[in-house]
Amino acid sequence: MVARKKHNEIIKAESKNLNFFYADGTQALKGINLPVYENKITALIGPSGCGKSTYLRSFNRMHDLYPGNRYEGEIILYPDNTNILEKKVDPIEVRMRISMVFQKPNPFPKSIYENVAYGLRVRGERNKRVLDDKVEEALKGASLWGEVSERLHDLAFNLSGGQQQRLCIARALATEPEIMLFDEPTSALDPIATVNIEELMSELKKKLSILIVTHNMQQAARISDYTAYMYLGELIEHDLTDKIFTNPSKKETEDYITGKFG
Amino acid sequence: MAVNQAKPIKDLGEVRKLIKEHKRNDFIFAAVGMFVIASLTITLVILFLDLFFDGYPRFGIDFFTSYPSRKAIQAGILSAWVGSSLVLLVTFLVAVPLGIAAGVYLEEYAKKNWLSDLIEINVSNLAGVPSIIYGLLALGLFVYSFDLGQSILTAGLTLALLMLPIVIVSTREAIRAIPVHIREAAFAVGATKWQVVLNHVIPYSYGGILTGVIIGMARAIGETAPVITIGALTFIAFLPPSPVGAEIPFVNFDWLESGFTVLPIQMFNWISRPQYEFHVNAAAVGAVIIILTAIMNGFAIKLRYNVRKKIKW
Numbered sequence: 001m002v003a004r005k006k007h008n009e010i011i012k013a014e015s016k017n018l019n020f021f022y023a024d025g026t027q028a029l030k031g032i033n034l035p036v037y038e039n040k041i042t043a044l045i046g047p048s049g050c051g052k053s054t055y056l057r058s059f060n061r062m063h064d065l066y067p068g069n070r071y072e073g074e075i076i077l078y079p080d081n082t083n084i085l086e087k088k089v090d091p092i093e094v095r096m097r098i099s100m101v102f103q104k105p106n107p108f109p110k111s112i113y114e115n116v117a118y119g120l121r122v123r124g125e126r127n128k129r130v131l132d133d134k135v136e137e138a139l140k141g142a143s144l145w146g147e148v149s150e151r152l153h154d155l156a157f158n159l160s161g162g163q164q165q166r167l168c169i170a171r172a173l174a175t176e177p178e179i180m181l182f183d184e185p186t187s188a189l190d191p192i193a194t195v196n197i198e199e200l201m202s203e204l205k206k207k208l209s210i211l212i213v214t215h216n217m218q219q220a221a222r223i224s225d226y227t228a229y230m231y232l233g234e235l236i237e238h239d240l241t242d243k244i245f246t247n248p249s250k251k252e253t254e255d256y257i258t259g260k261f262g
Numbered sequence: 263m264a265v266n267q268a269k270p271i272k273d274l275g276e277v278r279k280l281i282k283e284h285k286r287n288d289f290i291f292a293a294v295g296m297f298v299i300a301s302l303t304i305t306l307v308i309l310f311l312d313l314f315f316d317g318y319p320r321f322g323i324d325f326f327t328s329y330p331s332r333k334a335i336q337a338g339i340l341s342a343w344v345g346s347s348l349v350l351l352v353t354f355l356v357a358v359p360l361g362i363a364a365g366v367y368l369e370e371y372a373k374k375n376w377l378s379d380l381i382e383i384n385v386s387n388l389a390g391v392p393s394i395i396y397g398l399l400a401l402g403l404f405v406y407s408f409d410l411g412q413s414i415l416t417a418g419l420t421l422a423l424l425m426l427p428i429v430i431v432s433t434r435e436a437i438r439a440i441p442v443h444i445r446e447a448a449f450a451v452g453a454t455k456w457q458v459v460l461n462h463v464i465p466y467s468y469g470g471i472l473t474g475v476i477i478g479m480a481r482a483i484g485e486t487a488p489v490i491t492i493g494a495l496t497f498i499a500f501l502p503p504s505p506v507g508a509e510i511p512f513v514n515f516d517w518l519e520s521g522f523t524v525l526p527i528q529m530f531n532w533i534s535r536p537q538y539e540f541h542v543n544a545a546a547v548g549a550v551i552i553i554l555t556a557i558m559n560g561f562a563i564k565l566r567y568n569v570r571k572k573i574k575w
Contacts, residue, residue: 065449067373096452106443109466109573118461119451155572168447175451 009037012209013059013179016074018085020054023068028054030233031073036179041201041210043224043241045217047256051233052213056181059084059211060098061091077178096123099172100181104188105164107156107171112139112148115156115167119175138174141207142166143200162193169200180204182212186219198223217257221245229253310552317546325546330498330528334539337532339547341498345414345522346483348502352418352518353482357425358475362464364426365433365471370459389427396424397491405492412493414502415518420488425478432474436467469569476562480555486526498523525551 013036020029028051036042044052054063061084063069074083077097084094099119107115116135117125125131135152139145144166148159156167165185172180182201186194201210201223214220220227221241228238229252237244237253248254255261328338368385372378400420410416440463448458464471502520523531525547532544 060450062446062450065446092452092454095450100450102443102447102450104443106441106447108444108447108462118448118453121461122451122453122457157573171447171451 009035009040011035011078012038013075013077015055015058016076017072018055018058018075019072020051020058020063021070021072023066028233029058032230032235034228034235034238036209036211037226038209039205039207040225041205041212041223042226042228043220044211044213044228044230045215045220045256046230046236047261048215049232050230052230053183054233055230056183056211056213057100059179059181060095060100061085062100064091096175097177098179098181099175099177100183101165101168101172101185103184105161105168107159107164107167109155109157111153112156112159112167113152116170116174119171123175134174135170138170139167141173141204142170143196143203144170160193162189162196165189165193165197166200169197169204173204177208179209179211182210182214184213184215187215194219217245229256231256310549313545313548313552317542317544317549320542320546329500330531334532334535334537334543337540337543339525339528339550341501342523342525342528342547343550344501345494345498346524348414348517349417349421349489349522349524350479350483352415353421353425354475354479356419356422357429357478360422361426361429361475361478362433362471365430365437366459366463368430369434369437370455370463385427385430389431392487393424393485394487394491396420397488399423400488400492411519412495412521413519414522416492417489417494417522417524418518420492421482421485424485424488425482428478428481429471429474432477433467433471436470436474437463439470440466466573469566469573472565473562476558476565480558483554483558484526484551486524486530489524489527490530494527495521495523525554 015032015034018029018032018034019027021027032055034042034055044055046052057063058071058075063071071085073085075085076082077084082089084098108118110118113135116138117131120131120134125134136145136149139148144163147163148154148167156164159167165188169180169185186197189197198219201212204210205225212220212224224241226238227241227244229236229244229248229250231252237248237250239249243249244253245257248257252261324336325338326343327340328336329340330342331337364385368378368381372381397420400416400423404410404416404419405412410419444462444466445458448462453461498521502517502522504517529544529547529551532540532547535541
């Protein structure tokens with residue numbers, strides 16, 4: 001068998017033997033070793049409850065919001081070799097470098113402008129000109145500028161679901177993150193809005209690295225460069241997306257991909 | 263050509279009968295609910311109208327601008343409504359910041375353990391403690407131990423104690439109503455706890471908090487027992503020193519130490535007189551208290567409505 005050259009990619013982040021335990025003691029992740037490549041989209045697939053969202057949320061320490069959750073192992077962020085799970089690394093520092101887009105569009109009940117500007121305000125930016133510029137840039141980056149430039153001070157709730165989700169992407173983008181996490185970002189959207197978001201992600205990866213959880217295998221096949229299949233908290237297989245979907249090396253992966261299971 | 267007809271369902275009649283039966287339960291519940299609400303509303307309206315017509319002859323500018331008097335027809339509620347306003351001002355300034363701070367702390371900062379559970383049970387219980395107990399506590403603590411005297415300050419603090427649990431409980435309820443995904447969104451962009459509280463938690467919950475504040479104030483305005491316990495005057499023919507003065511620094515705090523009376527005490531005082539004329543006065547004060555309470559509650563409903571209109575989760 002010809003070994004595919006996939007390791008000429010630059011690794012942006014990597015989990016090393018990552019275990020995760022919820023407060024009630026259940027182990028949701030079991031020794032996950034997985035790289036996230038720079039300027040690539042890595043998709044996490046697997047049946048409900050396989051731990052893919054748990055894995056994703058470890059990357060910005062979301063689990064720290066709830067007492068009793070516990071990580072073991074490391075997630076190393078390059079090039080500075082920071083283990084972002086270490087106790088002495090403040091979760092806020094991690095969230096300033098790695099941003100997240102959630103499953104359900106969750107804009108703040110504030111204006112469109114304030115939603116995008118919030119991440120910058122949190123970082124102490126007060127200069128109106130800088131804020132204006134960065135808000136515009138982020139909205140353009142999320143291909144929403146054309147639709148909202150005339151009504152930046154309207155309430156975000158007045159936007160459609162797809163627009164709200166792109167607003168959330170703009171909010172996550174405004175702070176120039178190194179990695180963006182997407183947790184099933186299109187599961188609450190209609191097909192057209194879904195296509196918009198997928199095109200957007202392919203555009204975004206030129207600037208940053210993307211880790212996405214999706215329950216939609218076609219979506220993973222369409223947009224991702226690498227795919228990881230997880231099952232019951234374990235990483236079953238990780239490879240180039242083409243390889244996973246055409247010629248997976250594990251039987252379990254094949255069963256899941258072909259719909260025999262899951 | 264034969265037209266194919268869909269076969270009728272055999273037991274369509276039975277289905278309809280079943281629906282009818284179930285709908286009867288709808289009707290019964292609606293009727294019972296209607297009856298309960300109507301009887302409550304009618305009771306309040308009758309009570310109010312009774313007070314209003316009994317006290318009607320006394321309504322007029324004079325009633326609000328006169329001091330109490332030995333002659334019922336000349337007596338007014340000037341000292342009572344000024345006293346009530348000043349006491350409520352103190353109550354508001356003390357109970358609202360403390361109550362909101364306590365609610366936010368318990369909900370956002372406190373670790374969930376047996377101690378926070380204990381505090382939670384205590385706070386809820388405090389809301390149900392008879393108000394006279396607060397009066398006794400205030401008499402021992404504020405009047406004797408802290409030597410604050412039988413003053414507006416003491417009364418304001420006492421009513422603030424009474425109002426605190428209401429503000430704390432409503433603050434916590436309002437905060438809990440903020441969906442997890444909005445909270446997570448704020449943390450995910452790198453906000454600290456304090457930034458989340460200041461920029462999100464308080465702004466999104468302030469409708470509920472205000473409702474609690476106003477309901478608490480409406481309760482405080484009608485409280486009689488604790489204010490009598492701490493020794494409010496029942497007959498008072500002077501006003502406390504004005505809180506706003508003409509000279510620098512334009513505010514003075516002497517009024518805090520002044521003796522005072524409040525509306526419900528004035529009512530209580532008049533109703534215990536044997537002369538019928540004073541009962542007319544008492545009815546008039548009663549109507550004033552109910553109107554004030556209704557205005558405050560209406561204000562609370564309006565505020566809540568405005569906030570709800572802006573925030574849909």
